[in-house]
Amino acid sequence: xxxxVEKRRWYFLFSAVLVGLSVTAMxxxxxxxxxxxxxxxxxxxxxxxxxxxxxxxREEDLRQAFVEQGLDRAIVQPLGSPEEHxxxxxxxxxxxxxxxxxxxxxxxxxxxxxRDSLTFDTVEPTVGGEVARAAGLAVLVxxxxxxxFMWFSFRRVPNAFRYGVxxxxxxxxxxxxxxxxxxxxxxxxxxxxxxxxxxxxxxxIGFSVQxxxxxxxxxxxxxxxxRHEPYEKVVNRSILETLHRSLATQLNAMFVMxxxxxxxxxxxKPFVAxxxxxxxxxxxxxxxxxxxxxxxxxxxxxxRAARRAAT
Amino acid sequence: MKKSETWQLAVxxxxxxxxxxxxxxxxxxxxxxALLFWQPSSQRDIALRLGLDLQGGLQILLAxxxxxxxxxxxxxxxxxxxxxENRVNGLGLTEPVVQAQGEQRIIVELPGIENxxxxxxxxxxxxxxxxxxxxxxxxxxxxxxxxxxxxxSITPQATQVTPTIPTSSLEDPTAGVIYDTILTGAALKNVGxxxxxxxxxxxxxxxxxxxxxxxxxxxxHVGQYLCIVLDKAVISCPKVREPIPNGQASISGDFTFxxxxxxxxxxxxxxxxxxxxVESFNRIGATLGAESVQKSIRAGAIGLGIxxxxxxxxxxxxxxLADLALIIYVLINFALYKLVPITLTLPGIAGFILSSGMAxxxxxxxxxxxxxxxxxxxxxxxxxxxxxxxxxxxIRDGQISTLIICTILFSFGRSFxxxxxxxxxxxxxxxxxxxxxxxxxxxxxxxRQVAASASKWLAERKWLLGV
Numbered sequence: 109x110x111x112x113v114e115k116r117r118w119y120f121l122f123s124a125v126l127v128g129l130s131v132t133a134m135x136x137x138x139x140x141x142x143x144x145x146x147x148x149x150x151x152x153x154x155x156x157x158x159x160x161x162x163x164x165x166r167e168e169d170l171r172q173a174f175v176e177q178g179l180d181r182a183i184v185q186p187l188g189s190p191e192e193h194x195x196x197x198x199x200x201x202x203x204x205x206x207x208x209x210x211x212x213x214x215x216x217x218x219x220x221x222x223r224d225s226l227t228f229d230t231v232e233p234t235v236g237g238e239v240a241r242a243a244g245l246a247v248l249v250x251x252x253x254x255x256x257f258m259w260f261s262f263r264r265v266p267n268a269f270r271y272g273v274x275x276x277x278x279x280x281x282x283x284x285x286x287x288x289x290x291x292x293x294x295x296x297x298x299x300x301x302x303x304x305x306x307x308x309x310x311x312x313i314g315f316s317v318q319x320x321x322x323x324x325x326x327x328x329x330x331x332x333x334x335r336h337e338p339y340e341k342v343v344n345r346s347i348l349e350t351l352h353r354s355l356a357t358q359l360n361a362m363f364v365m366x367x368x369x370x371x372x373x374x375x376x377k378p379f380v381a382x383x384x385x386x387x388x389x390x391x392x393x394x395x396x397x398x399x400x401x402x403x404x405x406x407x408x409x410x411x412r413a414a415r416r417a418a419t
Numbered sequence: 420m421k422k423s424e425t426w427q428l429a430v431x432x433x434x435x436x437x438x439x440x441x442x443x444x445x446x447x448x449x450x451x452x453a454l455l456f457w458q459p460s461s462q463r464d465i466a467l468r469l470g471l472d473l474q475g476g477l478q479i480l481l482a483x484x485x486x487x488x489x490x491x492x493x494x495x496x497x498x499x500x501x502x503x504e505n506r507v508n509g510l511g512l513t514e515p516v517v518q519a520q521g522e523q524r525i526i527v528e529l530p531g532i533e534n535x536x537x538x539x540x541x542x543x544x545x546x547x548x549x550x551x552x553x554x555x556x557x558x559x560x561x562x563x564x565x566x567x568x569x570x571x572s573i574t575p576q577a578t579q580v581t582p583t584i585p586t587s588s589l590e591d592p593t594a595g596v597i598y599d600t601i602l603t604g605a606a607l608k609n610v611g612x613x614x615x616x617x618x619x620x621x622x623x624x625x626x627x628x629x630x631x632x633x634x635x636x637x638x639x640h641v642g643q644y645l646c647i648v649l650d651k652a653v654i655s656c657p658k659v660r661e662p663i664p665n666g667q668a669s670i671s672g673d674f675t676f677x678x679x680x681x682x683x684x685x686x687x688x689x690x691x692x693x694x695x696x697v698e699s700f701n702r703i704g705a706t707l708g709a710e711s712v713q714k715s716i717r718a719g720a721i722g723l724g725i726x727x728x729x730x731x732x733x734x735x736x737x738x739x740l741a742d743l744a745l746i747i748y749v750l751i752n753f754a755l756y757k758l759v760p761i762t763l764t765l766p767g768i769a770g771f772i773l774s775s776g777m778a779x780x781x782x783x784x785x786x787x788x789x790x791x792x793x794x795x796x797x798x799x800x801x802x803x804x805x806x807x808x809x810x811x812x813x814i815r816d817g818q819i820s821t822l823i824i825c826t827i828l829f830s831f832g833r834s835f836x837x838x839x840x841x842x843x844x845x846x847x848x849x850x851x852x853x854x855x856x857x858x859x860x861x862x863x864x865x866x867r868q869v870a871a872s873a874s875k876w877l878a879e880r881k882w883l884l885g886v
Binding site for chain 1: 472475479480482533534535536537538539696697698699700701702703704705706707710711714715717718719721722723725726729730733765766769772773775776777779780783784787791809812813816817819820821823824825827828831832839840843844847
């Protein structure tokens with residue numbers, strides 16, 4: 109029988125390397141932008157404009173028009189290929205009354221804007237702060253509720269507490285990887301944390317117990333069935349028995365998410381990509397972190413008990 | 420075949436047919452739409468509703484600007500919402516949305532509007548309350564009229580994007596008529612709410628300088644209608660019973676407590692009872708929205724296609740049954756979006772596509788169990804029974820954790836007008852619930868049918884079961 113649990117030290121090492129990479133990405137991001145991940149206007153307040161001009165324009169003119177409007181700290185970036193003439197501009201919050209005159213100025217000084225595709229978004233800084241606090245709260249509540257639920261459904265298993273702790277470790281790993289991935293994409297592609305990122309994280313939290321539940325369920329069932337086998341073997345058997353299911357489910361979820369990333373709307377790509385990373389790392393964390401950790405714990409407990417008996 | 424199993428099959432077939440009927444992109448007959456008793460009777464419609472991010476438009480999040488430490492009661496917030504809704508309706512857009520979000524926020528969605536300045540001015544501006552001479556014609560509430568103080572604020576821009584003016588206003592008796600404004604809200608000194616002989620009445624008192632005008636008008640117009648108009652929209656048309664010389668009168672009518680209170684509030688607060696502050700606004704270009712719809716449909720079709728193929732190749736016959744169940748799943752989901760109704764947003768569609776990718780998970784759990792039992796030499800029928808029985812606790816636990824997350828997401832999105840977050844949470848939650856029905860009930864019924872009718876034949880062709 110292929111033994112996953114036996115080689116657990118290697119997996120722990122590999123996981124540690126991935127965590128290290130994620131933390132590095134966040135450190136680099138902090139050095140570059142002052143934040144572990146680039147925070148978007150949903151949380152900080154500010155405005156974003158996506159302007160599609162009818163002809164090619166000069167970046168200088170665009171920047172100048174914003175400066176003359178009193179928006180001197182505007183960050184101007186081209187979007188898509190050059191022949192799309194599409195630009196994204198991020199500024200401090202522009203009030204509703206200013207938008208009209210700003211657009212007129214742009215049309216006068218820069219070029220005609222395709223009004224049908226004109227997109228902008230403004231969030232007041234006070235709301236942004238409030239949203240950020242609520243987001244932190246939501247993540248906290250979600251983690252606690254999910255763990256409480258885990259504890260509840262495994263309450264009759266011996267050492268239910270260990271299952272809970274191993275799940276927490278897996279979930280934390282999962283979140284670090286998702287954050288690290290987003291930090292990396294923030295550096296490479298300018299992805300910013302928005303309300304949808306939060307949605308993705310909460311979804312990852314929700315899904316991060318699914319594979320663990322299936323394996324733990326199987327362990328729960330296999331323990332009385334194979335009383336003569338050592339714990340490690342029962343756990344390994346449970347992983348292998350559920351592996352097909354984990355892979356098949358994972359593949360299906362990956363199919364649809366990759367389809368959305370490749371063919372779906374641009375605005376939700378970061379959102380879906382984060383969920384994809386979270387889900388893949390979730391299955392990995394269940395098989396290679398949470399469950400082997402359970403075995404390591406059991407072994408340590410057995411060893412401790414033996415030592416105590418010896419003295 | 421057991422009788423109960425035939426029944427189950429019939430129920431599934433019926434549900435699938437109803438779902439197909441709802442899903443069809445046709446004009447649904449009126450009797451079908453009239454069956455949607457949970458929707459307000461004026462809005463019963465079997466149609467897919469697209470969110471602002473898919474059709475383009477302007478979304479504004481407004482918050483009541485109450486001084487710190489002061490509480491805002493639900494009634495005045497409701498009044499604010501009503502007034503905002505009246506003003507938004509005055510813009511003449513198709514299907515604008517005005518919704519309370521949490522305790523202090525209102526979200527306004529204006530499809531097709533571009534200029535936030537104009538929209539915000541319309542919404543935040545002071546409401547104009549007028550008493551209008553309607554002569555002998557009773558104007559129904561909600562009618563937009565032109566008075567001597569001006570007409571409804573439908574702007575040229577707004578009419579451009581909504582070329583289809585509702586037919587009712589085409590045959591409008593008020594078209595072209597300019598009504599005389601007798602008094603404005605400024606003339607009101609006091610408005611109360613009282614009961615007289617079991618009927619609710621609204622007594623009011625006028626300022627001294629308005630008393631004479633009112634006395635003159637009521638003196639010469641007994642028996643005619645005096646309409647109360649807020650922002651050019653008729654609220655109520657009481658009849659002048661007798662001349663009112665002293666500026667003290669009351670409005671009586673067929674009021675419930677609620678409708679009387681509302682009218683009193685509107686008279687009292689022709690203007691907003693609390694000032695509103697713009698917290699965020701967001702405009703999405705219409706072409707961007709249309710592009711998103713197209714791309715989402717393509718992404719969904721490709722993703723689902725691969726899942727269907729995978730299940731068929733990997734699990735053979737049971738996979739085919741799961742595919743059938745998945746198709747029914749998609750049909751039911753879409754039907755529910757139309758029936759509930761759910762406004763679809765881009766993340767909402769992503770939630771739906773994701774949930775259909777996850778929907779087969781329950782089947783995978785079951786089939787893996789079935790295969791194990793078959794390999795141990797069990798017969799098909801008992802393998803099906805054990806497979807479904809054993810997998811259930813894992814399926815249930817997974818579904819519950821997803822639903823917990825959806826609840827948290829929904830309440831988070833609700834308090835901040837983040838309708839995109841809500842959209843995702845709703846479609847994911849509906850998908851999860853429908854999934855229990857299709858993946859467990861529907862597939863099991865199909866599997867039993869196949870086992871009952873072709874058990875021997877299958878025993879010789881085990882490869883069809885993926886063993």
